[in-house]
Amino acid sequence: xxxxxxxxxxxxxxxxxxxxxxxxxxxxxxxxxxxxxxxxxxxxxxxxxxxxxxxxxxxxxxxxxxxxxxxxxxxxxxxxxxxxxxxxxxxxxxxxxxxxxxxxxxxxxxxxxxxxxxxxxxxxxxxxxxxxxxxxxxxxxxxxxxxxxxxxxxxxxxxxxxxxxxxxxxxxxxxxxxxxxxxxxxxxxxxxxxxxxxxxxxxxxxxxxxxxxxxxxxxxxxxxxxxxxxxxxxxxxxxxxxxxxxxxxxxxxxxxxxxxxxxxxxxxxxxxxxxxxxxxxxxxxxxxxxxxxxxxxxxxxxxxxxxxxxxxxxxxxxxxxxxxxxxxxxxxxxxxxxxxxxxxxxxxxxxxxxxxxxxxxxxxxxxxxxxxxxxxxxxxxxxxxxxxxxxxxxxxxxxxxxxxxxxxxxxxxxxxxxxxxxxxxxxxxxxxxxxxxxxxxxxxxxxxxx
Amino acid sequence: xxxxxxxxxxxxxxxxxxxxxxxxxxxxxxxxxxxxxxxxxxxxxxxxxxxxxxxxxxxxxxxxxxxxxxxxxxxxxxxxxxxxxxxxxxxxxxxxxxxxxxxxxxxxxxxxxxxxxxxxxxxxxxxxxxxxxxxxxxxxxxxxxxxxxxxxxxxxxxxxxxxxxxxxxxxxxxxxxxxxxxxxxxxxxxxxxxxxxxxxxxxxxxxxxxxxxxxxxxxxxxxxxxxxxxxxxxxxxxxxxxxxxxxxxxxxxxxxxxxxxxxxxxxxxxxxxxxxxxxxxxxxx
Numbered sequence: 001x002x003x004x005x006x007x008x009x010x011x012x013x014x015x016x017x018x019x020x021x022x023x024x025x026x027x028x029x030x031x032x033x034x035x036x037x038x039x040x041x042x043x044x045x046x047x048x049x050x051x052x053x054x055x056x057x058x059x060x061x062x063x064x065x066x067x068x069x070x071x072x073x074x075x076x077x078x079x080x081x082x083x084x085x086x087x088x089x090x091x092x093x094x095x096x097x098x099x100x101x102x103x104x105x106x107x108x109x110x111x112x113x114x115x116x117x118x119x120x121x122x123x124x125x126x127x128x129x130x131x132x133x134x135x136x137x138x139x140x141x142x143x144x145x146x147x148x149x150x151x152x153x154x155x156x157x158x159x160x161x162x163x164x165x166x167x168x169x170x171x172x173x174x175x176x177x178x179x180x181x182x183x184x185x186x187x188x189x190x191x192x193x194x195x196x197x198x199x200x201x202x203x204x205x206x207x208x209x210x211x212x213x214x215x216x217x218x219x220x221x222x223x224x225x226x227x228x229x230x231x232x233x234x235x236x237x238x239x240x241x242x243x244x245x246x247x248x249x250x251x252x253x254x255x256x257x258x259x260x261x262x263x264x265x266x267x268x269x270x271x272x273x274x275x276x277x278x279x280x281x282x283x284x285x286x287x288x289x290x291x292x293x294x295x296x297x298x299x300x301x302x303x304x305x306x307x308x309x310x311x312x313x314x315x316x317x318x319x320x321x322x323x324x325x326x327x328x329x330x331x332x333x334x335x336x337x338x339x340x341x342x343x344x345x346x347x348x349x350x351x352x353x354x355x356x357x358x359x360x361x362x363x364x365x366x367x368x369x370x371x372x373x374x375x376x377x378x379x380x381x382x383x384x385x386x387x388x389x390x391x392x393x394x395x396x397x398x399x400x401x402x403x404x405x406x407x408x409x410x411x412x413x414x415x416x417x418x419x420x421x422x423x424x425x426x427x428x429x430x431x432x433x434x435x436x437x438x439x440x441x442x443x444x445x446x447x448x449x450x
Numbered sequence: 451x452x453x454x455x456x457x458x459x460x461x462x463x464x465x466x467x468x469x470x471x472x473x474x475x476x477x478x479x480x481x482x483x484x485x486x487x488x489x490x491x492x493x494x495x496x497x498x499x500x501x502x503x504x505x506x507x508x509x510x511x512x513x514x515x516x517x518x519x520x521x522x523x524x525x526x527x528x529x530x531x532x533x534x535x536x537x538x539x540x541x542x543x544x545x546x547x548x549x550x551x552x553x554x555x556x557x558x559x560x561x562x563x564x565x566x567x568x569x570x571x572x573x574x575x576x577x578x579x580x581x582x583x584x585x586x587x588x589x590x591x592x593x594x595x596x597x598x599x600x601x602x603x604x605x606x607x608x609x610x611x612x613x614x615x616x617x618x619x620x621x622x623x624x625x626x627x628x629x630x631x632x633x634x635x636x637x638x639x640x641x642x643x644x645x646x647x648x649x650x651x652x653x654x655x656x657x658x659x660x661x662x663x664x665x666x667x668x669x670x671x672x673x674x675x676x677x678x679x680x681x682x683x684x685x686x687x688x689x690x691x692x693x694x695x696x697x698x699x700x701x702x703x704x705x706x707x708x709x710x711x712x713x714x715x716x717x718x719x720x721x722x723x724x725x726x727x728x729x730x731x732x733x734x735x
Binding site for chain 1: 570574583590
């Protein structure tokens with residue numbers, strides 16, 4: 001035990017595997033079976049078949065990842081396609097994407113709060129305030145250029161988030177209460193903004209159709225630009241994925257097998273090509289209408305930025321750490337109050353972006369915006385996609401999947417001529433089913449805690 | 451921390467040639483006293499903690515073990531007496547200050563984040579960056595090296611979330627995390643309290659290796675068997691007073707229990723300690 005010369009070998013033999021059940025040294029495979037619990041497949045496997053086995057193992061043990069929601073999307077898509085053959089046509093798919101953009105951004109906003117094990121109920125009306133700010137600054141008498149108006153709107157949203165975050169962290173108030181107050185307060189502020197502004201007739205401010213704010217949703221990239229952007233994005237993605245795997249392998253670390261890396265790139269490429277192809281089909285009736293709406297790359301860039309921020313920066317790492325164990329983060333030297341405040345700031349900022357897309361889609365912003373429902377759809381999108389209400393788990397990607405599913409349900413039921421009541425009921429069912437599937441899979445596995 | 455300190459055989463050395471006082475102790479407590487209102491939590495405690503050795507802190511509930519380690523960890527300041535670090539008197543006003551000196555405390559709750567993997571936990575609060583982003587490759591290599599140095603071989607992948615680890619493995623991660631900070635003194639509060647037999651053995655071996663790397667270790671334990679299988683030295687508290695301390699070879703389990711419960715031992719084998727006669731009155735515990 002205390003030979004200084006050869007610690008590695010001698011001690012390794014005397015170290016029993018840390019599972020009590022095993023008395024003798026178990027065969028390697030059995031040990032692998034025991035420890036494979038909830039480990040990501042890409043860190044365990046060195047070949048394709050091993051990878052698939054590890055993946056199955058992970059699903060069996062409860063960490064199902066995005067699988068249920070992907071299955072759900074396919075089921076919902078197939079159902080509506082059978083019911084209404086126009087569901088999977090170019091005009092409707094593009095329409096669905098635009099509908100989804102709002103839910104996705106709201107969901108991505110809520111992900112920041114949920115991962116921190118908090119909630120933000122105010123984001124619906126924060127989006128409303130941001131949208132009114134942008135619309136009012138663009139019109140008379142201010143007449144800011146569109147980009148400055150957008151920056152100001154985002155700044156207002158971020159400031160609101162910082163303010164709420166500061167109240168929550170410094171005064172140790174529950175986020176539920178503070179943001180519930182925010183839900184009421186920012187609705188009031190929004191109504192007041194509309195009242196003060198003489199241009200807002202009946203609480204409605206329209207957006208100049210020539211401005212990029214309007215064009216974000218209502219104008220398209222030309223087909224050639226769409227393909228070029230896709231090619232550049234795919235090339236970058238492939239290069240980054242391959243070099244990352246190569247760097248890990250060069251440093252002697254486990255990396256996913258090359259076949260898996262290539263498969264990932266191929267699936268991404270197929271999805272991207274299909275998306276751009278469908279968007280580039282002519283979907284106009286009387287005029288030619290084709291191309292990817294600008295809102296698609298906008299949402300993609302926001303999601304990418306937030307994914308990098310959460311997954312690859314210190315701030316993101318601390319947000320996850322605080323969501324699971326704030327005390328551990330505090331002891332590790334993390335400024336917990338600051339990180340949580342920044343989380344609420346990012347949440348509100350993303351809500352401001354959702355507000356921009358909202359007013360762009362309608363071509364106007366009105367005090368009729370239902371911030372109360374929007375925030376519930378935000379939570380629903382994040383949770384359906386796989387974020388945890390109990391903190392520590394959730395990604396911007398989850399908001400994408402959940403937002404698209406909610407939009408698909410809305411869109412499909414709309415095609416079927418089912419009214420708002422039916423849409424709400426269907427969304428509720430999808431939410432509860434998603435939560436049930438998630439919790440059942442999780443309870444079955446030893447991954448245990450929510 | 452890369453140099454291999456040849457002090458790995460302190461366990462046997464202490465038994466064979468009891469010369470623990472020869473090098474200056476890393477931490478020395480002199481007359482440390484702490485009261486909470488009417489409660490005398492620590493009374494005039496003198497304790498030396500040498501490097502490269504495991505010092506067990508034994509005592510019954512309410513003996514003052516926790517207060518003592520929290521004083522060393524900077525959570526509480528002593529009312530009287532002083533703490534010397536590498537020979538110099540220091541005032542530890544905050545846990546941060548103690549950490550900056552190289553004092554790491556591993557509490558029973560381990561302070562790990564379940565949703566993060568082993569590497570992420572080990573580097574929490576001191577992540578390595580590359581182009582402004584987290585450098586997972588370098589962190590994973592460093593974490594793997596440290597775990598190998600500690601011979602933590604039972605985890606399959608260091609990219610497993612901590613949630614999926616057993617109690618002993620979690621304890622190993624907590625120890626490895628302490629080692630990443632170049633700690634000179636690691637204080638462990640009941641490291642084997644919640645563990646089964648084989649996991650306990652693993653963790654005790656880990657503690658031995660930690661001391662073998664030249665780290666001073668203080669272990670709080672209720673379990674006399676654990677104390678005797680891991681410690682080089684022992685310090686026994688009773689009702690806030692240090693009733694006995696010295697190389698473990700001078701004690702046997704029976705003596706330790708007597709010191710813990712009575713404050714003195716009829717069959718004490720070594721006369722290094724002076725069991726104070728006046729300890730018998732309870733101090734409002």
